[in-house]
Amino acid sequence: MWLQRELTLEPRRRGFHLITREVxxxxxxLQEMQVGLLHLLxxxxxxxxxxxxxxxxxxRRDFETWFDxxxxxxxxxxxxxxxxxxxxxxxxxxxLLGATLTLPVxxxxxxxxxxxxxxxxxxxxxxxxxSLTATLWGEQRRR
Numbered sequence: 001m002w003l004q005r006e007l008t009l010e011p012r013r014r015g016f017h018l019i020t021r022e023v024x025x026x027x028x029x030l031q032e033m034q035v036g037l038l039h040l041l042x043x044x045x046x047x048x049x050x051x052x053x054x055x056x057x058x059x060r061r062d063f064e065t066w067f068d069x070x071x072x073x074x075x076x077x078x079x080x081x082x083x084x085x086x087x088x089x090x091x092x093x094x095x096l097l098g099a100t101l102t103l104p105v106x107x108x109x110x111x112x113x114x115x116x117x118x119x120x121x122x123x124x125x126x127x128x129x130x131s132l133t134a135t136l137w138g139e140q141r142r143r
Contacts, residue, residue, distance in 0.1 A: 001140050003029050007132040012122045016060040020118045027134055036105040036138015043131040046090035046124050048097035054117025067093050090123035097121055105138055
């Protein structure tokens, strides 16, 4: 079975946002898979995808704090500034984390650790809606 679908994530404020439920809700066919892979591509250069702890909101705040400290705005390092002070730092943050995730599917669900969730890293103040290409492939459950 192969499936490819475009997903649109609603605009979010700058920060790290759990999107696991949103992605799974848009892919009900995943429940039909016995074994396979889900590949996600975020089609933007100023946001990112990552997999990390989904239990504590402190993790999301700490990610944002660390990235803002490590990749500051209004630095003399940046020459690409025409789209605003948050643009070039957003590109660097997105490159550090990446725009793709490939996740195993087993028994009709993502095979994640107990405390793992999918995150959208929104690195712009006004990034707008974000587009994902989700590609699901594998073997369907026997009926």
